[in-house]
Amino acid sequence: MHYRQTPPIQYLPVFEAAARHLSFKRAADELCVTAPAVGQQVKAFEAWLGKPLFHRHTRRLSLTREGEYYFALASDILNRHQQGYIQFKRQFDDKVFHLSASLFVAQEVIMPNYLRFSQYVPNTELRLDARVSYVDFALHQMNAAVRFGEGNWPDLEARLLAKGSVSPVCSETYLSQHADMSPDTLYQNRLLYSLPDMDTWGPYFWGSDRLPEQEPVLCDSYLAAIKLACEGVGVALGIFPTINKWMAKNGLVQPFDIRVNLNRSFWFVYLKGSNDPRLDQAYQWLKCLFEEMER
The missing domain is CATH 3.40.190.10 (Periplasmic binding protein-like II)
Incomplete structure (x- = not known):
């Protein structure tokens, strides 16, 4: 390969960051250098190509047609390099x-x-x-x-x-206050949902023709929902078998002995x-x- 016939490779990370942010300052912050240093590298790259890559407005940058072309090229090259390095570390480390x-x-x-x-x-x-x-x-x-x-x-x-199965779980204290809880009355309780994909589990147990009577609590993780259940806030969905030890040591119980086998x-x-x-x-x-x- 004739490397002298292509632009110096060190221009690409600087140009790509500036083009992605459309800002020399934000690119400099990302690269831990100064904004003038980014500007100088971009100017050197443009001089090598003989084409402008940015339109320099008073308070902003925009890409020229040449800049848009090289931004796509630089992004692809750097992404491939990153993925190749990850594969290298995965294979040889x-x-x-x-x-x-x-x-x-x-x-x-x-x-x-x-x-x-x-x-x-x-x-x-x-x-x-x-x-x-x-x-x-x-x-x-x-x-x-x-x-x-x-x-x-x-x-x-x-x-x-x-294989996984699920069942509602709550604290012993919460259950003592809702002793008549059953699949048919579950919708009357405070339900603890969690992201990313456990925010609609109630109908698994009572069917799809009802809505919770109380506003469900939406947690940012399954772990957060289980912790709230331990504190007596409401009813969460326990995933078996990983919930078993947590139930044994943290006082969680099943309000009724029903598990649903999901796919x-x-x-x-x-x-x-x-x-x-x-x-x-x-x-x-x-x-x-x-x-x-x-x-």
Whole structure:
């Protein structure tokens, strides 16, 4: 490749940031340099190309046609570079295993058993990424994740950890104050919903012809909803088997002995085509943890 026939590669990150923000100052803040330094790099890039990339207005920037073209090109190049680096680290960094999980699974399942990881995956440091939403494998350096869902995510291999079922749960104190609670009267109670996809669970138990009599509490995570249930605020939806230990140690109870089997389970997922032998080892570790919760 004749590198001297193409613009210096160091121009691209600076130009891309300036074009994305349409501001030399905001680009400078992102890149930890000064705004004049960004402006000088952009001018040097424009001089090399022999074309203006920005229209410089009094208080704002806009892209020229040439700038729009090169912004799309630079964005694609830098995104590919980022994804390639992530793939490189995932394939060749064998001293660290990156695992993503929901806040609840991370806190209640993985962290209490963190030290047992080394029994299954020796000479490797486990780094846990706890989050509310699913991790994007294309954008983050992640070896694997634990997900709750149907197991049909594109581009991901999904191995079953445990089948999931759900049931309302509340504190013993709340139940004592609502002793006649049943599936037919559940809609009369304060329901605790959670994001991203557990904000309409009530009709699973009373049907779709009723609305909650009280305004539901919408929490930003499943963990937050369960904590509010423990405090006696209302009724949350417990996911089994991960809720079992929480119920045993935090006084949560089922107001009635009914569980609904959804078409959702807990899965160990990773990119299709991955050949890291540690994936099998980590799966065996997690499979053991989930089996222990079901006993």
